Amino acid sequence: MVLKSHKGIELFSTIREKYLCRFHLFRRLFRLGVRTVIQADYQTVLLFVNKKIIEFDIANSTISKGYTPEKGIRALYFTRIKNITGFDDGIVFGGYLSNPHKKQVHIYKRVGIDAWEVIFTFSEGEINHIHNIIPDKYNQCVWILTGDFDDSAAIWRATDNFRNVERILYNKQIYRGCIGFPTEKGLLYATDAPYFDNSIRLLYNKSGKWVSGKICDIPGSSIYGCSFKDKYIFSTTVEPDGRNSSLFKLLLSRKRGAGIKDNYTHIFMGNIKNGFQNIYKLEKDGWPFIFQFGTIRFPVGDNQSNYLIFEPIATKKHNLSFLKLKIK
Numbered sequence: 001m002v003l004k005s006h007k008g009i010e011l012f013s014t015i016r017e018k019y020l021c022r023f024h025l026f027r028r029l030f031r032l033g034v035r036t037v038i039q040a041d042y043q044t045v046l047l048f049v050n051k052k053i054i055e056f057d058i059a060n061s062t063i064s065k066g067y068t069p070e071k072g073i074r075a076l077y078f079t080r081i082k083n084i085t086g087f088d089d090g091i092v093f094g095g096y097l098s099n100p101h102k103k104q105v106h107i108y109k110r111v112g113i114d115a116w117e118v119i120f121t122f123s124e125g126e127i128n129h130i131h132n133i134i135p136d137k138y139n140q141c142v143w144i145l146t147g148d149f150d151d152s153a154a155i156w157r158a159t160d161n162f163r164n165v166e167r168i169l170y171n172k173q174i175y176r177g178c179i180g181f182p183t184e185k186g187l188l189y190a191t192d193a194p195y196f197d198n199s200i201r202l203l204y205n206k207s208g209k210w211v212s213g214k215i216c217d218i219p220g221s222s223i224y225g226c227s228f229k230d231k232y233i234f235s236t237t238v239e240p241d242g243r244n245s246s247l248f249k250l251l252l253s254r255k256r257g258a259g260i261k262d263n264y265t266h267i268f269m270g271n272i273k274n275g276f277q278n279i280y281k282l283e284k285d286g287w288p289f290i291f292q293f294g295t296i297r298f299p300v301g302d303n304q305s306n307y308l309i310f311e312p313i314a315t316k317k318h319n320l321s322f323l324k325l326k327i328k
Contacts, residue, residue, distance in 0.1 A: 011049050011063070024320055028292045028313070038078035038300060040091060040110070048075045048093075055113055067114045072097045073106075076178065076223075078300075079133040085140040086160045092119070094130025094144065102152065105129055107144075107162065120162040127152040131192065136182035139205075143187055145177045148242065155187075155203060157210075168210045173259075174201065175212065179225040181232050185272055188215075190222035190234040194242045194257030198222065200234060200268065200276055216276050218268055219261035226298040228269065228308060228327065234276075235310070236266045238284040238294035251290035265294045265315065267308075269327070280325060282315040 011034070020026040027033055035048040045056040053075070055064040075093035082089045091110045099105065105127055107120040122130075127146040134143040144156040144165065154170035155177070169175045173196035180189030186204030200215045200222075220236030227233070240250050241257035256263070263284045270276030284294030294314040303309070308325045312318045 011047070011054070017050060025287070025291060027320070028287075029290065031292070036075050036077055036093075036300070038080060038091060046078060046091065046110070048078070053114075053116070064114050067116055069095070069108070069116075076130075077132045079135065081133075081135045081142060083137065084135050084142060087135070087142065088161060092133055094133050094146075096129045096131065099128045102126065102128060105146075107133065120158075120165065122146070127154065131178040132180065134180050134182060134187065136187065138182055138184055143180065143182075143203075145180065145189070147176050147178075147192065153193075155210075155212075169203070169212060174199070174214075177201075178223045179234065181225075181227055183272060188232060188272060190218060190225065192221045192223055192237075193259045194221050194239050196259045198236070198259050202272060215272065216268075216270075218276075219264070219266060221257075221259060223295060224297045226300070226303060228303045231269050231271050233298060233308065234268045235296035235298070236260075236264075236268070238263055238265055238314075240289050252288050254286070254288050263294070265296050265312065267296060267310070267325075269308075279327075282312050282317055285314055285316045285319065287314065 017032055020030055021032045032050055037047045039045050043057060043059045047054050052066040052068040054066040073095045076096040078091055078093050080091050081087050092107055094107050095105045102125050104124050105122045106118045108116045109119045111117050128148050131145040131147055136143055142158040144158055146152055146154050151171040153173055153176035155168050155175050156165055157168050158165045173193035174191055176192050177189040178192045180187050186202045188202055190200045191198045198218045198221050200218060201212050202215055203212050218236055222234045223237050225234040238260055240253050264281040266278050267280040268276045269279045292314045297311045299309055306327060308327055311322050
């Protein structure tokens with residue numbers, strides 16, 4: 001929203017989008033607005049807005065024409081790969097889409113302004129979609145988190161510029177994640193399981209074998225998070241089961257999945273050494289899930305300030321507002 005008002009820069013390309021975005025319910029219904037963002041360099045910011053990626057030039061206050069991926073494909077996260085042995089530096093994202101029949105899913109890399117190329121493809125039948133791509137400087141690899149169901153719920157380890165991609169753990173909902181952070185002890189991540197008990201976990205190597213150990217339980221699936229000084233932040237989501245129903249029926253429902261223990265989106269903060277605490281929560285509003293899941297999003301990057309900035313979505317209070325919470 002700050003970018004929208006910056007010297008008259010308009011993020012929405014059609015009259016329909018500009019009109020509908022004025023109303024919170026329409027904005028939520030049609031998933032309008034910025035989905036994810038990353039700073040490419042000192043003067044360029046990449047934003048996935050609605051159905052395409054646009055580039056904002058900070059110095060000149062201009063936006064590019066944009067790049068539109070194949071129909072239905074979005075980015076849940078952009079990722080910067082830098083100083084990982086065997087990988088070229090660059091910005092990538094994985095295809096995030098409704099894909100019940102497990103068609104091919106690609107990883108894309110930015111090669112220029114409004115220019116992206118496919119650098120890896122999951123074969124037909126392997127996954128539904130890609131949640132996140134996480135470079136790990138401690139293990140000198142790149143982790144790929146995929147979902148959602150059966151053996152599509154998996155953690156993959158990539159090396160050598162994605163020439164080698166190995167499925168490490170799979171076929172359980174404890175291996176289904178969206179957000180994670182590399183640490184010296186392993187990959188810290190939270191599960192994203194609407195119909196299974198959720199937890200914050202650590203993927204680590206034990207005697208040459210990768211295992212996932214539980215750190216603590218959380219009352220809902222987790223899609224978003226951030227790092228905060230020497231701690232990590234995870235939010236939980238209020239969402240439906242996600243199985244055995246048409247998408248239309250699913251989104252019109254107000255019934256939570258079995259893994260969603262209450263009607264609140266929570267913020268958990270902590271680290272591996274000291275554990276995690278629930279520091280904040282907001283109640284999901286009464287609208288059905290077609291108007292978005294109840295959750296909390298965070299700015300990307302490493303927050304070294306004394307304030308946690310976040311945006312609640314589909315909540316009774318503070319919906320689609322930016323909030324600031326002082327952390328002592």
